[in-house]
Amino acid sequence: MHDTMTKTEPTDSTNWRAWYWLVLGALAAEVGFFAYLTHFFA
Amino acid sequence: MVLGGTLLFIVGYGTWRTRTAGRTLDGYLLGGRQASWWGIGLSIIATQASAITFLSTPGQAYADGMRFIQFYFGLPVAMVLIAIFAVPIFHRLQVFTAYEYLEGRFDRRTRTLAAVLFLVQRGLSNGLSLYAPALVLSALLGWDISLTVWLIGGLMIAYTVTGGSSAVAVTQQFQVGVIFTGMVVAGYLLVHYLPAGVGFSEAMQVAGHQGKLNLVDFSFDFKDRYNFWSGMTGGLFLALSYFGTDQSQVQRYLAGRSQRESRLGLLMNGLVKVPMQFGILLIGVLLFVFYQFNPAPLTFNRPLLNQVAASPTYAPQLQKLQADQATLSVAQRTATQQLARAYTSHNPEQIAAAQTHRQAVAAAALGLQARAQALFKAAAPTAEAKDTDYVFITFVLHYLPHGLVGLLLAVVLSAAMGSAAGGLNALASTTVVDLYRPAYPRATDSRCVRVSRWATVGWGVLGIGFALFAARLENLIQAVNILGSLFYGAMLGLFMVAFFLPKIQASAAFWATVVAQATVLLLFWQTDIGYLWFNIIGCGLVVGLAWLVQRVVFATSSPRPLSPKE
Numbered sequence: 373m374h375d376t377m378t379k380t381e382p383t384d385s386t387n388w389r390a391w392y393w394l395v396l397g398a399l400a401a402e403v404g405f406f407a408y409l410t411h412f413f414a
Numbered sequence: 415m416v417l418g419g420t421l422l423f424i425v426g427y428g429t430w431r432t433r434t435a436g437r438t439l440d441g442y443l444l445g446g447r448q449a450s451w452w453g454i455g456l457s458i459i460a461t462q463a464s465a466i467t468f469l470s471t472p473g474q475a476y477a478d479g480m481r482f483i484q485f486y487f488g489l490p491v492a493m494v495l496i497a498i499f500a501v502p503i504f505h506r507l508q509v510f511t512a513y514e515y516l517e518g519r520f521d522r523r524t525r526t527l528a529a530v531l532f533l534v535q536r537g538l539s540n541g542l543s544l545y546a547p548a549l550v551l552s553a554l555l556g557w558d559i560s561l562t563v564w565l566i567g568g569l570m571i572a573y574t575v576t577g578g579s580s581a582v583a584v585t586q587q588f589q590v591g592v593i594f595t596g597m598v599v600a601g602y603l604l605v606h607y608l609p610a611g612v613g614f615s616e617a618m619q620v621a622g623h624q625g626k627l628n629l630v631d632f633s634f635d636f637k638d639r640y641n642f643w644s645g646m647t648g649g650l651f652l653a654l655s656y657f658g659t660d661q662s663q664v665q666r667y668l669a670g671r672s673q674r675e676s677r678l679g680l681l682m683n684g685l686v687k688v689p690m691q692f693g694i695l696l697i698g699v700l701l702f703v704f705y706q707f708n709p710a711p712l713t714f715n716r717p718l719l720n721q722v723a724a725s726p727t728y729a730p731q732l733q734k735l736q737a738d739q740a741t742l743s744v745a746q747r748t749a750t751q752q753l754a755r756a757y758t759s760h761n762p763e764q765i766a767a768a769q770t771h772r773q774a775v776a777a778a779a780l781g782l783q784a785r786a787q788a789l790f791k792a793a794a795p796t797a798e799a800k801d802t803d804y805v806f807i808t809f810v811l812h813y814l815p816h817g818l819v820g821l822l823l824a825v826v827l828s829a830a831m832g833s834a835a836g837g838l839n840a841l842a843s844t845t846v847v848d849l850y851r852p853a854y855p856r857a858t859d860s861r862c863v864r865v866s867r868w869a870t871v872g873w874g875v876l877g878i879g880f881a882l883f884a885a886r887l888e889n890l891i892q893a894v895n896i897l898g899s900l901f902y903g904a905m906l907g908l909f910m911v912a913f914f915l916p917k918i919q920a921s922a923a924f925w926a927t928v929v930a931q932a933t934v935l936l937l938f939w940q941t942d943i944g945y946l947w948f949n950i951i952g953c954g955l956v957v958g959l960a961w962l963v964q965r966v967v968f969a970t971s972s973p974r975p976l977s978p979k980e
Contacts, residue, residue: 384672384673384674386674386677386678388497388498388677391677391678391681392494392497392498392681394681394685395490395493395494395681395684395685396490396491396494398490398684398685398688399487399490399491399684399688402688402689402692403487403630403642406483406629406630406692407629407630407632409627409629410627410628410629410630410631412622413618413619413621413622413623413627414622414627
């Protein structure tokens with residue numbers, strides 16, 4: 373069996389919270405735009 | 415020439431570029447864990463977006479409108495959740511497969527169960543990915559579909575066996591570029607081919623009037639496959655399962671050189687996927703508008719049409735229907751042009767009159783379609799009834815210039831081979847890492863690479879076998895998603911228990927998964943619940959049952975530590 377090893381990651385200064393909000397915000401904007409299109413062309 | 419050149423390039427380039435990848439198991443299965451975030455992102459997109467995406471999705475929008483987009487609403491949320499919870503665990507443990515983690519957390523039996531569930535599901539899905547491009551070539555060149563499946567499958571197996579994970583990743587980066595180019599070209603030409611005076615805006619209004627721009631539906635219906643709520647729940651669970659527990663995707667971000675690269679690759683997919691699917695569905699809607707101005711065949715399934723035309727009993731009825739269709743096409747074109755002109759005039763009365771006229775013609779077209787379907791059913795009871803998978807490719811073959819036909823076919827083929835190769839690579843990894851190595855712990859690295867190559871060949875041949883039955887399935891992309899939903903829910907439940915419920919032990923998790931999987935299959939067989947809900951049902955059942963069994967049956971035993979090194 374492959375022995376499970378642990379790995380030390382290099383220091384990560386990325387602002388992950390900002391990235392997550394960017395992805396979720398983009399989704400909210402897309403849903404809003406699609407809802408507008410659905411309503412407009414109904 | 416374009417088609418043949420691309421095929422040779424893919425096989426040749428994949429082989430040459432990754433000629434040293436097979437020296438170690440880590441190199442063969444994970445490309446030495448050196449992938450950057452953009453490489454991971456493109457690889458994730460290419461693995462999910464196979465030829466099926468390119469062929470079947472426009473057809474789905476053509477027939478059913480754009481509501482399929484809601485299926486993808488849960489995906490960006492899933493990307494965020496996986497980036498937060500799963501990536502750090504997988505990276506810290508340096509595992510080859512997602513299922514390897516389950517042995518440290520539970521036991522070998524649970525790991526094997528998860529690996530086997532994946533192998534069954536992915537082994538079948540990969541067969542469907544092979545069928546899609548075979549459909550294209552058989553429709554275009556009149557080749558026998560079985561022969562075509564064997565040809566494409568054989569090429570793909572050869573290239574995956576040689577280069578392993580690195581070959582898959584390298585070619586996928588090119589494939590995504592080609593896919594985006596093909597999409598943009600097809601979309602542009604569809605608008606360009608509309609009659610004078612009908613632009614993109616009028617096309618959208620015509621499509622909207624026919625109910626094709628039904629992007630979001632906030633009403634709740636348990637049996638409805640696509641609405642906002644099923645997308646945000648069932649779609650979310652499906653995406654969590656697919657990207658969090660399906661080795662064909664987990665392998666893509668396990669190859670990242672750091673946790674940061676893996677996370678960014680996943681988030682890139684979260685940003686790109688919904689707009690990309692919107693673009694592909696929009697092509698389907700534009701196809702619908704295009705065929706309001708141009709004669710559409712009674713069915714886009716040309717082999718079926720040829721079969722009925724060759725039947726002495728049914729050919730006369732078919733000819734009569736085709737004559738009616740030709741007359742109706744003229745009426746449809748006139749009515750749609752009137753409607754487009756009315757929209758340009760902004761005159762409410764003119765618009766209302768044109769809409770009424772267009773509605774009457776649409777009703778007549780529906781009646782004719784029903785008669786045609788009845789005829790096809792009588793003449794060829796076992797043939798594929800739906801023709802949505804043929805819509806886009808029929809347009810490409812009949813209306814695009816020769817060079818572009820070759821380019822779009824090359825797009826479809828390279829996408830298909832890249833996606834199926836990713837799946838094959840994951841099937842081989844799981845077979846070797848989760849089944850072979852535990853059974854033969856003394857096997858050397860080079861022996862494991864050799865077994866991986868043979869496993870790739872074995873799964874490839876099995877996929878080809880399943881692809882030969884795929885022609886009978888309702889709609890390819892739905893078939894793949896239904897298959898996924900049947901197996902993913904229980905798998906996700908198992909991983910959720912592993913991640914978030916540390917007090918639950920191996921036996922409770924194992925038996926909960928077995929019972930939940932059996933229940934989902936029974937529900938699929940006996941009820942008509944929309945398939946997306948099975949992701950939630952399977953997951954919920956595993957979590958609930960595992961908790962219950964742990965409390966009631968194994969309440970006295972002490973919990974097992976997560977992993978010696980966690």
